[in-house]
Amino acid sequence: MKIAIIGASGYAGGELIRLLVHHSTADVVCATSRKLAGTPLDQVHPQLKGFTSLNFENPEIDAIDADVAFLAVPHTAAMTYAGKLLSRGIKVVDLSADYRLPKEIYEKAYGVPHTDYFPAPYGIPEIHRKDCIGAKFVSNPGCFPTGATLAAAPLARYAHTVIYDSKTGVSGAGDNPSATTHYPNVGDNIGPYKLTSHRHLAEMKQELSHLGSAAKCYFTPHLVPVNRGILTTAHILLNEPMDQKDVENLYRDYYKDEYFVRFQKPSLAAVRGSNFCDIMVESEGSRVVAVSAIDNLVKGASGQAIQNMNLMCGLKEQDGLMHPGMLP
Ligand SMILES: NC(=O)c1ccc[n+]([C@@H]2O[C@H](COP(=O)([O-])OP(=O)(O)OC[C@H]3O[C@@H](n4cnc5c(N)ncnc54)[C@H](OP(=O)(O)O)[C@@H]3O)[C@@H](O)[C@H]2O)c1
Known part of the structure; x- marks a missing residue:
């Protein structure tokens, strides 16, 4: 399963890549950063050295070849990409706030217009699992x-x-x-x-x-x-x-x-x-x-996003997520 991560140089993007290392079928093939295009991922995420040989690339949405895309970008940026990816048949999990609320409530809470609104399942699987199973798009909740x-x-x-x-x-x-x-x-x-x-x-x-x-x-x-x-x-x-x-x-x-x-x-x-x-x-x-x-x-962002991807794609819900905590 080919995975694209839009906004891969940030914390949530880096965490997606770290967790997906252990996923049975997901293979990250595209990781974007506008500021770092051409730079090896492990220069920004040294924890990933030895696990990826990808370079960051620009988010050329029309050229992305993937089965699933994660939007790990700020709110307002996600709404410019989500619809385009979906129209190309790519499943999308959006980690931003852009699709978590009805349009009017979003616009009031975030003080910006929503330019490409559509309703989406709200991905806390423990509460909304039925809506996430088989979905083409899931809005990942806030932390x-x-x-x-x-x-x-x-x-x-x-x-x-x-x-x-x-x-x-x-x-x-x-x-x-x-x-x-x-x-x-x-x-x-x-x-x-x-x-x-x-x-x-x-x-x-x-x-x-x-x-x-x-x-x-x-x-x-x-x-x-x-x-x-x-x-x-x-x-x-x-x-x-x-x-x-x-x-x-x-x-x-x-x-x-x-x-x-x-x-x-x-x-x-x-x-x-x-x-x-x-x-x-x-x-x-x-x-x-x-x-x-x-x-x-993890549960507040990238882990839950992978949990949602697994539900969307008919995979085992825990795939890629079998990590215990790190104490001390
Ligand atoms: N951090 C958390 O704990 C957490 C928890 C839940 C949800 N979230 C949500 O997840 C998203 C990412 O959070 P983060 O903490 O990882 O943010 P971050 O560390 O600031 O990273 C943002 C990423 O998005 C890229 N980006 C920024 N503007 C963009 C644009 N217009 N188009 C394409 N790429 C853009 C950045 O790279 P370039 O600027 O180089 O392109 C970077 O890779 C946000 O919506 C955030 O609210 C975060």
Whole structure:
């Protein structure tokens, strides 16, 4: 299976290539970067030395020869490529935000017009698997909404309010340096940002609604000095109290067939480099605290994108994703 990665010099693109090394049938044949066209991949991604002899190339969309393309480019760029790739019969997984929300909500949340809108399956397979199987296009969810939604999903329809408090590693911001990600500002430090207005809130609300919940939803992210990972504490305020045993049974039953959801005390290190989402729940009656941990670049981006590709192509869902975490 020939794979093209548009935006391969970034963090999500590099991670796609790293994970696909272990895929049984996927072969990355095209990796794009406009700034680095002609440069060997391993000069930018030294972790891949010995695993690829490709050079970056310009994204010449009309010339790409692939079965599946991953769009690992910023939002607004993905919408200029998705339709063209699809019209050439190439299946597409979009890692950007361009197809995660209905047009009007996207335009409001991102403050830009959508120039090539079409509806798409929202690829959290644990919740939308049926829509992803055999699809030609899947919109890969945001990293925060993935961890948050998996933490709250089993209780969503019993809740009147859900408050997500997330801590994220710095690679979530991509490889473009900024004052926020500058080491002296991040190292030995922790701080909140976008206290009430992060764009991912729209996806979180959309998923609660999809799960049959009318709960109010709030979200505040914090930047912590680690490279990878998102830990989300979900405070789920219930309409009726539920005891610990019932909550645990509900979660275990909800995820009983889900390979990538594990029940144990979440920690970023235990999921680092892996496609797992670790969850822990505790009830104090009408408030349940559910905590999830994911690697933002794997379950929050490239791993989940490969999970979606596998579903789209009728492959084993875990293909290429059988990596345990990296602790310590
Ligand atoms: N980082 C995460 O944890 C994470 C998690 C979930 C989703 N995502 C999403 O995944 C996408 C990639 O994220 P990232 O963190 O990997 O970003 P990144 O590190 O900034 O990389 C962006 C990549 O896109 C390419 N690119 C930028 N503008 C382009 C354009 N107009 N046309 C073609 N290529 C373009 C860049 O190379 P050139 O500029 O050289 O072409 C680079 O290879 C984003 O939409 C992001 O929101 C990221």
